[in-house]
Amino acid sequence: MNEPVPTPTAPLDAPTVSVTLLGRDHAGVTARLFEAFAAHDVEVIDVEQIVLRGRLVLAVLLTVPADRVGFEQSLGRVAEELGMELDLAYGQGDNRGRRRGRSHVTVLGAPLLPSAFAGVTAQIAAAGGNIDRIVRMARYPVTAIDLDVSGADPEELRRALAQEAARQGVDVAVQPLGIHQHAQRLVVMDVDSTLIQGEVIEMIAAHAGCEAEVARVTAAAMRGELDFAASLEQRVALLEGVDASALDQVYESIQLAPGARTMIRTLKRLGYRFALVSGGFSQVIDKLAADLGIDYWAANTLEVVDGRLTGRVTGPVVDRAGKAAALRRFAEAAGISLANTVAIGDGANDLDMLAAAGLGIAFNAKPAVRDAADTSLSVPYLDAIVFLLGITREEVEAADAAFA
Numbered sequence: 001m002n003e004p005v006p007t008p009t010a011p012l013d014a015p016t017v018s019v020t021l022l023g024r025d026h027a028g029v030t031a032r033l034f035e036a037f038a039a040h041d042v043e044v045i046d047v048e049q050i051v052l053r054g055r056l057v058l059a060v061l062l063t064v065p066a067d068r069v070g071f072e073q074s075l076g077r078v079a080e081e082l083g084m085e086l087d088l089a090y091g092q093g094d095n096r097g098r099r100r101g102r103s104h105v106t107v108l109g110a111p112l113l114p115s116a117f118a119g120v121t122a123q124i125a126a127a128g129g130n131i132d133r134i135v136r137m138a139r140y141p142v143t144a145i146d147l148d149v150s151g152a153d154p155e156e157l158r159r160a161l162a163q164e165a166a167r168q169g170v171d172v173a174v175q176p177l178g179i180h181q182h183a184q185r186l187v188v189m190d191v192d193s194t195l196i197q198g199e200v201i202e203m204i205a206a207h208a209g210c211e212a213e214v215a216r217v218t219a220a221a222m223r224g225e226l227d228f229a230a231s232l233e234q235r236v237a238l239l240e241g242v243d244a245s246a247l248d249q250v251y252e253s254i255q256l257a258p259g260a261r262t263m264i265r266t267l268k269r270l271g272y273r274f275a276l277v278s279g280g281f282s283q284v285i286d287k288l289a290a291d292l293g294i295d296y297w298a299a300n301t302l303e304v305v306d307g308r309l310t311g312r313v314t315g316p317v318v319d320r321a322g323k324a325a326a327l328r329r330f331a332e333a334a335g336i337s338l339a340n341t342v343a344i345g346d347g348a349n350d351l352d353m354l355a356a357a358g359l360g361i362a363f364n365a366k367p368a369v370r371d372a373a374d375t376s377l378s379v380p381y382l383d384a385i386v387f388l389l390g391i392t393r394e395e396v397e398a399a400d401a402a403f404a
Contacts, residue, residue, distance in 0.1 A: 013093045015064040016045060019075060023084030025056035033058065036078045040065040045094055056084075064090065102177040103129070103154045105147040105161065106388050109170040110379055112143040116168035123164045127152040138393035141259070141381045146390070148177065158374070173375035173388045175359060184271050185389075186336045188327045188353065190345035191278035191285060191299075193222075194363050195382070197255045200280040201235055204309075207246040210238045223366050224348030228279060228319040236302065240311030244304045247283045254288065259383030264292055266386050266396050269403070275330040277323040279349055281313075296330040298322070324352035344385065345369070361385065 021033060030049070037044070037060070046061040065071045072088060079086035107120055124131060129152030137144040149157065158174040165172040192199045205214035214235045221231035264274060275296035278285050285299040300318050303310040316322065323345075331341050343350070343357035346365040354360030354373045362373035363382065370376040377384055386396060 016091055016093060017062050017064050018087075018089045018091070019060045019062060020087040020089075021056070021058045021079060021082070021084045022087070023056060023082065025051050025054050026082075029056060029082055029084070030058060032078055032082065033060070033075075036074050037062065039074060040067065040071050042071075061094070103149045103152065103157055104175045104177050104390070105149050105157070106137065106144060106173045106175075107147070107170060108142045108144045108172075108377070108379065108384060108387065110142045112145065112170060113168075116170045117145070119164050119168050120161060120170070120172060121147075123160045124149055124152065124157065127157050127160050129157060137387040137391070138384075140393065142379050142384055142387075144384065144387040144393075146387075162375075171375070171377050171379065171384075173361075175374075175388070184273070184336060185267075185340045185342055186273045186275060186331050186334050187267060187342045187344065187385075188275040188277055188330060188357065189343075190323070190347070190350050190353075191276055191288070192280050193346050194344055194350075195257060195260055195276065196288075197257055200250060200254075200278075200284050201239075203250040203253065204239055204242060204246055204281075205235070207249070208239050208242045214238055221349065222347035224351075224368055228349040229317050232279060232300065232313065232317060232319070236309075236313055237311045239302070239309045242309045244283075244307050244309060247281070247302070251284050251287050254284070257380065257382040259381040261292070262383040262396065263385050264294075266383070266391065266399060267389070268293065269399055270391075273330075273334045273336065275326070277318060277326045277353065279318055279323075296326075296333065298326040320349040320352050323350060324356045327353050327356055342385075342389075344382075359388075361388070 021029065042062040042065050044060065044062060048059045050057050075086055075088070105124070107117065109116055121131065124147070129149040131147050132150055133148040135146050137146050154174060154176045161172040161174055189195050199218055202211050202215050202218060205211040217226065217231050217235050220226045221228050268274065273295045276285055276289055276294050277297070278299040280299055282299040282301045285297055289297040298318050300313045301315050303312045303314045318326065327341060327343060328338065331338055338356060339358040341357040342359045342361065343353045344361045344363050345354055346363050346369060348366065348368060351369060351372055354362065354369070360374045362369045362376035364378060364380060365373065365376060375388070383396070
């Protein structure tokens with residue numbers, strides 16, 4: 001049996017009136033206006049409100065009352081009483097329905113200049129998109145602005161805005177809008193140069209006196225110039241003979257990326273799951289995961305014999321393909337669809353993982369990775385990720401205060 005579809009009380013094509021108040025914001029404006037509405041036979045269709053630097057814009061769409069004259073007179077008195085400007089516009093039906101191709105566009109800049117915002121919004125218009133709503137997500141450590149866009153194909157819009165972002169020196173993320181946005185998510189992160197600053201293997205190499213040589217091979221591998229598994233074998237061989245106690249010293253010296261703890265803490269409060277996938281080493285990653293409350297992790301394991309590194313790894317190598325496989329494995333274990341996974345990485349060995357995830361984010365990444373990912377962040381603050389997921393800086397701070 002089909003469930004009956006409810007219909008609005010007022011016909012969809014009923015005469016309507018939009019009422020807009022503009023002026024200095026103060027307590028009780030909305031209540032006072034709706035008290036005036038309550039004295040007339042009207043139905044509320046839509047409400048929008050924004051406050052910027054103490055200036056309020058309050059817009060309400062209503063069905064048209066039988067007594068228009070009395071309605072307008074009572075609203076005029078309210079506007080005069082509040083010291084605000086009043087605008088009335090009569091029309092037919094509801095707001096224009098949002099067109100297909102709905103996208104969530106986030107623009108991040110440090111600073112965010114008018115020319116950059118003009119370029120982004122011009123590209124949205126050129127792609128056939130309409131901006132339905134704009135709201136600020138954060139003022140620091142970056143300025144982040146969210147735009148709800150309809151009428152443009154999300155993939156075409158992403159390509160156009162990626163090029164514009166590069167021209168303007170800002171970051172722009174485009175995500176299709178849909179119910180999946182409200183589902184639980186799994187965030188899978190690379191570790192070296194993403195979650196933490198620097199490369200663990202280079203820190204270990206410093207104890208072996210071969211840091212420069214290892215760094216050279218690492219950089220080539222991250223650019224995609226060398227096969228990761230082969231480069232790992234080459235680099236690890238240089239660590240032969242290093243005392244295993246160096247691994248503990250390396251762990252103690254690790255510095256997280258700015259905002260890492262904030263991002264993890266905030267998203268875990270919302271029920272997100274976290275995973276680490278690393279071409280680095282379990283002797284360090286195990287401790288890091290425990291410290292941060294990470295749910296799942298995978299990394300390579302350095303072979304240790306008689307308290308010293310042998311220059312080999314044991315077990316399967318976590319390489320480019322291994323990272324993507326780990327993402328799928330962790331998503332299955334968490335009961336979360338791939339569409340609701342977020343992958344964050346910076347190097348060529350993260351490309352398969354970024355492609356497999358519902359949202360792939362290149363974080364301070366190499367050019368080839370930025371070009372391939374769904375979106376990229378060039379700011380050094382990992383907590384900027386939360387703005388892409390629809391969480392404002394004010395909400396982060398309020399949650400921290402509540403849990404203090």
